[in-house]
Amino acid sequence: MQFIWDWFRWLYQTTGINLTIFYDSFDRHRFTDGFLMTLKLSLICIVLSVLIGVVGAWLQGSKLRVTRHVLHWYIQFFRNTPPLVQLYFFYFGVGSLLRSSLGTGNQPLVSNVTWAIISLSFFAGAFNVEIFRSGVEAVPKTTLEAAESLGFSRLRAYALIVLPLAFRISLPALNNNLVNLVKTTTLAYAIAVPEMLYVSSQIWSDELNVPVMMNVLLVCYFGLVGVLVYVMHRWERAIKVPGFGA
Amino acid sequence: MPDSDARPIVSIRDMHKSFGHVEVLKGISMDVPKGGVVCIIGPSGSGKSTLLRCINALVPIDSGSIRVANFDVHSLTTDKERLALRREVSIVFQQYNLFPHKTALENVMMAPIYVLKEPRDEVRARAIALLKKVGLAAKQDAYPGELSGGQQQRVAIARSLAMRPEVMLFDEVTAALDPETVKEVLNTIRELAAEGMTCMLVTHEMRFARELADTVYFTDGGVIVESGPPAVLFDQPKADRTRAFLSQIL
Numbered sequence: 001m002q003f004i005w006d007w008f009r010w011l012y013q014t015t016g017i018n019l020t021i022f023y024d025s026f027d028r029h030r031f032t033d034g035f036l037m038t039l040k041l042s043l044i045c046i047v048l049s050v051l052i053g054v055v056g057a058w059l060q061g062s063k064l065r066v067t068r069h070v071l072h073w074y075i076q077f078f079r080n081t082p083p084l085v086q087l088y089f090f091y092f093g094v095g096s097l098l099r100s101s102l103g104t105g106n107q108p109l110v111s112n113v114t115w116a117i118i119s120l121s122f123f124a125g126a127f128n129v130e131i132f133r134s135g136v137e138a139v140p141k142t143t144l145e146a147a148e149s150l151g152f153s154r155l156r157a158y159a160l161i162v163l164p165l166a167f168r169i170s171l172p173a174l175n176n177n178l179v180n181l182v183k184t185t186t187l188a189y190a191i192a193v194p195e196m197l198y199v200s201s202q203i204w205s206d207e208l209n210v211p212v213m214m215n216v217l218l219v220c221y222f223g224l225v226g227v228l229v230y231v232m233h234r235w236e237r238a239i240k241v242p243g244f245g246a
Numbered sequence: 247m248p249d250s251d252a253r254p255i256v257s258i259r260d261m262h263k264s265f266g267h268v269e270v271l272k273g274i275s276m277d278v279p280k281g282g283v284v285c286i287i288g289p290s291g292s293g294k295s296t297l298l299r300c301i302n303a304l305v306p307i308d309s310g311s312i313r314v315a316n317f318d319v320h321s322l323t324t325d326k327e328r329l330a331l332r333r334e335v336s337i338v339f340q341q342y343n344l345f346p347h348k349t350a351l352e353n354v355m356m357a358p359i360y361v362l363k364e365p366r367d368e369v370r371a372r373a374i375a376l377l378k379k380v381g382l383a384a385k386q387d388a389y390p391g392e393l394s395g396g397q398q399q400r401v402a403i404a405r406s407l408a409m410r411p412e413v414m415l416f417d418e419v420t421a422a423l424d425p426e427t428v429k430e431v432l433n434t435i436r437e438l439a440a441e442g443m444t445c446m447l448v449t450h451e452m453r454f455a456r457e458l459a460d461t462v463y464f465t466d467g468g469v470i471v472e473s474g475p476p477a478v479l480f481d482q483p484k485a486d487r488t489r490a491f492l493s494q495i496l
Contacts, residue, residue, distance in 0.1 A: 146343035150357035151332040164347050243391010244346040
């Protein structure tokens with residue numbers, strides 16, 4: 001590996017392109033950690049937000065008005081407010097409220113990383129509920145009726161028939177939202193979550209290599225989102241059913 | 247042939263059903279003996295499909311009674327009770343309503359496995375036999391989207407039969423099919439009737455009704471205008487309304 005690092009040092013000395021994240025082991029480590037943090041935030045939030053979407057879309061068909069109202073306002077709140085404000089709301093608002101009401105002093109109960117995960121998952125989850133709802137609504141009522149007439153319970157019909165169909169219909173819209181989610185993880189910067197943007201800004205403050213680090217960031221996010229889109233498209237093709245959804 | 251001495255397997259008394267302010271069924275009464283084949287004919291909007299849906303508890307009724315086998319359909323309240331009923335009565339729809347993400351074989355297997363909780367191997371063998379019976383053994387791995395309308399409808403019939411029902415309801419099952427494929431579906435139903443399955447059909451296939459039915463009911467405006475053996479109802483209808491309807495379509 002050493003010769004690679006040496007090459008980047010040589011690159012800096014001959015061209016002035018200062019990629020300390022390769023040849024400087026301290027920068028290398030913090031950038032790697034930042035990259036992994038972004039990856040972790042993305043993956044956990046993708047899973048949680050999809051779960052919220054699935055459960056939410058199911059609850060939207062609930063017979064209880066209270067449930068539907070709570071869900072409605074949840075979606076309104078998270079869709080109609082900026083995600084950065086939501087992060088602040090959770091971290092500074094709810095976070096400090098928890099601290100003072102439970103009297104834990106300065107010791108936060110919930111770490112900034114956890115708040116970022118909660119906030120971003122709810123944010124993307126609100127959109128996912130709507131995305132899955134449109135998918136569920138696109139499944140013909142008659143298909144559900146057929147399931148019902150064969151004795152399927154509502155939950156079982158939802159899990160085995162409606163959801164798999166709705167999922168296929170929803171995938172393109174879901175792709176967009178998940179791409180957005182990965183990019184929105186950069187907002188966690190604002191509450192000092194050491195993700196990729198945060199560590200990059202630390203690095204360029206120390207090394208004064210702002211343009212270089214900007215390019216590194218662009219390339220990294222481009223690659224990250226590229227992989228996500230590729231995987232989602234592969235998945236879309238893999239579960240495609242002949243004669244369904246054209 | 248129907249066993250007319252025994253207690254009817256389906257018995258409906260003065261059944262009423264409204265959707266909002268519109269009363270769709272205004273006091274329907276009929277008896278279907280076990281093994282009987284009943285055809286319900288009549289103009290569109292006369293409540294024929296609603297009648298079948300009521301029998302399967304897909305639509306709750308307002309008043310009157312429906313009795314199927316040992317179930318008082320009008321007083322079923324829980325999903326569990328409805329499930330028990332639906333093991334006895336199965337319905338086939340005009341639009342097939344197969345599960346598009348499952349193959350023909352999986353469509354047939356799903357309900358016995360997940361609803362009746364029967365062992366997979368057993369269900370699979372039975373499903374293959376049923377597909378063979380409806381003439382689709384070669385298509386077991388095809389998805390609904392790859393099948394013609396008539397083939398899909400036959401899979402739908404096999405799917406219903408997999409629940410081993412006592413009564414089969416057919417709701418205009420050939421209405422969405424082209425004339426050539428109508429025949430293959432009707433043949434399937436014909437075989438079922440010959441095996442002694444109790445069948446209730448809402449249909450516009452008058453020749454089929456005449457050939458197959460023990461009793462034909464003519465409904466209009468939410469009431470049964472006239473009923474009787476096909477030879478009587480088709481050749482010597484008593485009511486003017488029946489005559490007018492038959493003269494338009496025959």
